[in-house]
Amino acid sequence: QVQLVESGGGLVQPGGSLRLSCAASGFLFSLYPMNWYRQAPGKERELVAGITGPGSSTNYADSVKGRFTISRDNRKNTVYLQMNSLKPEDTAKYYCNVRIAIRDYWGQGTQVTVSS
Numbered sequence: 001q002v003q004l005v006e007s008g009g010g011l012v013q014p015g016g017s018l019r020l021s022c023a024a025s026g027f028l029f030s031l032y033p034m035n036w037y038r039q040a041p042g043k044e045r046e047l048v049a050g051i052t053g054p055g056s057s058t059n060y061a062d063s064v065k066g067r068f069t070i071s072r073d074n075r076k077n078t079v080y081l082q083m084n085s086l087k088p089e090d091t092a093k094y095y096c097n098v099r100i101a102i103r104d105y106w107g108q109g110t111q112v113t114v115s116s
Helices: none
Strands: 003-007 011-012 018-025 034-039 048-052 058-060 069-074 078-083 091-102 105-108 109-113
Touching: 003 078, 018 034, 018 091, 018 109, 034 069, 034 078, 048 069, 048 078, 058 069
Parallel strands: 011 109
Antiparallel strands: 003 018, 018 078, 034 048, 034 091, 048 058, 069 078, 091 105, 091 109
């Protein structure tokens, strides 16, 4: 079965950096685009970044462009989100996502808190 396991969240000061990881299993990882979403309390879940199967193309929400970088290692079945210049408004639970056929799969999420 499809499994997505996120890690790397934590508490960081404004301006700091974190690197999130998502380990995937149960599907042919290299074939599928992968996404990072986030959800802050009281807000809807939003797409942060996406990457194609080969990793040749990426897309980002306007709010994170120039600060976040999505990447993947298809040998390790892992997708990453490097987050730099973090702001308090980046505080949220971050989720890894893959869509296979018409179904969305999600990890359990990892909490990122940006605060001084």
